[in-house]
Amino acid sequence: MTDFKELAIEEALRSELGKTAVFGRHQRDIRTPMNFVLDEAEKQMGPQFSVYWVKTGPPDVFCLSGFSPSPVVFSSRYLSLTAFIRHLFVDDWLKNMLVEVAERTTLKLMAEMALWQGDPDYSVLAFVKSMTGKGIYLSDDDQLMDLEYAPVSEAYMATWFYALVHELGHLNPDHQQNFPTGHLFSDEAILNAITVKLDDFPYYSPSMRQEAVELAKQSGSKSVLAIDHVRSEGLADMFAASVLLQAASNIMRDIRKPFSIPQFIQELIIFFNIIAVIDRCTRVASIASARTADREARFELALQPVALRVRALMQHHYLDSAITMFLHGSDYTMEQYQRVVTMINGINKTNAEIINAVDSGLARAMEFSLFPERRENDRALLEAFLKDFAHSGPGIQETLRFCKMADAIRAESKLLQALKGIVSDSSKSCHRL
Ligand SMILES: [Zn+2]
Numbered sequence: 438m439t440d441f442k443e444l445a446i447e448e449a450l451r452s453e454l455g456k457t458a459v460f461g462r463h464q465r466d467i468r469t470p471m472n473f474v475l476d477e478a479e480k481q482m483g484p485q486f487s488v489y490w491v492k493t494g495p496p497d498v499f500c501l502s503g504f505s506p507s508p509v510v511f512s513s514r515y516l517s518l519t520a521f522i523r524h525l526f527v528d529d530w531l532k533n534m535l536v537e538v539a540e541r542t543t544l545k546l547m548a549e550m551a552l553w554q555g556d557p558d559y560s561v562l563a564f565v566k567s568m569t570g571k572g573i574y575l576s577d578d579d580q581l582m583d584l585e586y587a588p589v590s591e592a593y594m595a596t597w598f599y600a601l602v603h604e605l606g607h608l609n610p611d612h613q614q615n616f617p618t619g620h621l622f623s624d625e626a627i628l629n630a631i632t633v634k635l636d637d638f639p640y641y642s643p644s645m646r647q648e649a650v651e652l653a654k655q656s657g658s659k660s661v662l663a664i665d666h667v668r669s670e671g672l673a674d675m676f677a678a679s680v681l682l683q684a685a686s687n688i689m690r691d692i693r694k695p696f697s698i699p700q701f702i703q704e705l706i707i708f709f710n711i712i713a714v715i716d717r718c719t720r721v722a723s724i725a726s727a728r729t730a731d732r733e734a735r736f737e738l739a740l741q742p743v744a745l746r747v748r749a750l751m752q753h754h755y756l757d758s759a760i761t762m763f764l765h766g767s768d769y770t771m772e773q774y775q776r777v778v779t780m781i782n783g784i785n786k787t788n789a790e791i792i793n794a795v796d797s798g799l800a801r802a803m804e805f806s807l808f809p810e811r812r813e814n815d816r817a818l819l820e821a822f823l824k825d826f827a828h829s830g831p832g833i834q835e836t837l838r839f840c841k842m843a844d845a846i847r848a849e850s851k852l853l854q855a856l857k858g859i860v861s862d863s864s865k866s867c868h869r870l
Contacts, residue, residue: 446508449501450489453510457845458494460510462487470589470688474598477684481676482609488601493845495553496715498604507608511601513581518546519711520580520596525795526707526788527592534573535791539798541567541574546718547725547806549577552843556726557850559806562815563725564839565822565856566805568832576835591697594685595704599677600712606676607669621754622672627664627747628653634746641739649740662740670744671751678705678756682763698760702784709752710792713745717799725806735807756781815852823859836860 443462450460465472475488484506491497491512498515501508522542525531531538544567551560568574587593606612616622631653635646652660653667660666682701689696720741724734761769761777805812812818826832840857 442504446489446501446504449503450508450510453499453501454491454494454497455846457847458491460489460491460494463490470594470684471597473688474594474602474680474684477687478602478605478676478680481680481683482605482611485608485610486605496549498600500604500607509601509604509608511604515600515715516584516597517580518549518577518715519600519708520584521575521577522546522711522714523592523596523707524575526710526791531573532791535794536798536801537572538575539795540801541572541798542577543714543718543799543802544805545574545577546715547722547802548839549842550719550722551726552846552848554723554726555848556722557843557848558815558852559722559725560843560848561850561852561856562812562818563722563802563806564836565818566812568835569818569822569825571825574835576831578835578838589688589692589694591685591689591700591704594681594688595701595708598681598684599705599708602680603673603677603712605680606673609672609676612669612672612676616668622668622751624664627668627671630747630750631662631664631667631743634743634750637746638743645739648736649743652740660740661737661744667744667747671748674709674748674752675755675759678752679759681705682759686763698764699780699784702756702760702781703788705752705756706784706788709749710788710795713741714795714799717741718802721803721806725809738803753781753785819852819855819859823863826859826863833860833863 451458454460463471463475465475478486486500486506486509489508489510491510491514494512494514496512496514496518498511499509501510525535525539525542544563548560548564548567551557551563584593584596587596616624616626618625620626628650632650635641635649641649649662652658653662653664655663658666685701686696717738720734720738724731724738727734757774757778760781761774764777765773813821826836836856837860840853840860843853
């Protein structure tokens with residue numbers, strides 16, 4: 438790459454990520470699991486990308502348009518957050534209180550996103566709400582160190598690379614083709630799946646359904662439910678599954694560790710949902726941070742679960758045949774195929790209860806964020822927080838981390854000032870004890 442091009446990319450990244458961001462181009466010449474995965478991605482779609490790591494900056498993963506190969510940006514904070522949210526889906530001990538812990542976790546995520554979106558006041562309210570009460574909360578401390586030293590496994594591969602490879606999937610030239618009528622991914626097939634999946638949401642009014650279908654059909658529509666958008670996301674999910682299946686099974690073979698297909702599928706389903714949770718929290722934070730009510734943004738938020746159902750269906754179809762082929766080669770029998778379908782159905786069923794509980798927690802966090810008139814006033818929220826956390830070491834640590842993050846972003850507001858005052862008083866009284 439020429440120096441001039443590299444500089445132009447850096448400048449574009451700087452304007453996207455903010456002045457304080459620290460980032461650099463990922464080096465491909467050493468043998469690491471990441472390069473193993475990137476080699477596999479390149480094998481499947483050609484040299485379409487270069488990867489940039491963001492060490493300090495907003496939690497995000499995206500492609501920067503206008504350059505070839507395309508820079509794909511992946512922040513370590515995003516990685517850390519996916520690992521943090523993964524706890525909701527895998528920690529057995531959380532099962533009985535999952536709705537509440539999911540509410541707290543997603544509120545905290547919304548608080549962080551709102552800081553980046555420039556609304557420290559709402560951010561503080563979401564943060565204090567996530568920390569108030571006697572319940573359990575998960576620490577969102579940087580998980581990177583633990584992640585780096587974790588042994589390579591199905592979970593390791595999905596945690597590190599699912600989101601990144603999904604993003605790379607958006608650059609796959611094969612996905613830009615026209616899918617003819619009758620194809621599983623043709624416009625008609627996707628629209629049909631959207632209409633069917635809308636029925637999973639009986640509380641949507643007939644006029645809302647009608648509007649959703651119209652939006653899906655509109656050419657050039659930017660909606661989450663637009664046929665092109667749903668297809669592109671679904672194909673990127675499949676690309677992630679395809680690359681990770683090859684890369685994970687090969688790496689595990691090289692290090693002489695057994696590769697578990699059910700475990701691998703389980704992780705794919707979990708990460709599909711984790712990314713959906715982060716996307717939802719980002720959208721909620723953006724609506725909550727805007728000063729005026731934006732009907733379109735709220736409507737998009739309501740349509741997002743429909744798009745996810747269609748994508749999950751596409752992923753299910755894909756995995757049914759990809760896993761059968763992986764296990765039995767391309768001339769598999771119907772019986773072998775059926776066995777794989779039954780296995781994947783079983784894994785989906787086991788996860789359904791957890792996914793529903795996380796959704797319920799997220800719905801509560803959304804209610805807090807999107808309906809300010811229904812929540813206690815600012816002062817009451819801060820006082821409740823103060824009462825619970827005046828003598829709590831871990832709570833103070835968590836709050837200090839939040840304030841530090843706000844400082845790094847150079848956020849300033851009255852409520853942030855008040856929160857800093859509470860923490861500084863509480864930590865002084867803790868030291869005295
Ligand atoms: Zn995507």
